[in-house]
Amino acid sequence: MKASKAKITKGLQKGSFLETCDNSGAKIIKVISVKRAKTVYGRNPSAGIADLILASVVKGRPDMRKQVVFAVIVRQTREFRRPSGVRVKFEDNAAVVLKDDKGTPKGTIFKGPIAKEVTDLWPAIAKVAKLVL
Secondary structure, rough: OOOOOOOOOOOOOOOEEEEEEEEEEEEEEEEEEEOOOOOOOOOOEEEEEEEEEEEEEEOOOOOOOOOOEEEEEOOOOOOOOOOOOOEEOOOOEEEEEEEEOOOEOOOOOOOOOEEEHHHHHOOOHHOOOOOOO
């Protein structure tokens, strides 16, 4: 996995609730852990755009509820900076539910815009995305 050139400010902590922007069956998920996060021992990891997280489905279809799933954060309300100097922030926090940790999305339709940094790091999500911001 190649590195993102943008300076992504980590806007979501462990325990945060996110909406899902796909048709996987999950509506709201809760961040359990952040994969590939490097922190000081004992510190709760935080996640930002294009980070892989492990999440629990809080609201959604009955067969999806109480499941632990992989997800990628595609939007965050916390402002982050791109290499061009532009600062970007979204209206809401949103994630895409994955089938596995390789990056294949579970849903087939994404609602709303998706950050450009996500499409650089996750090519399978980029194929399904209609609106990249």
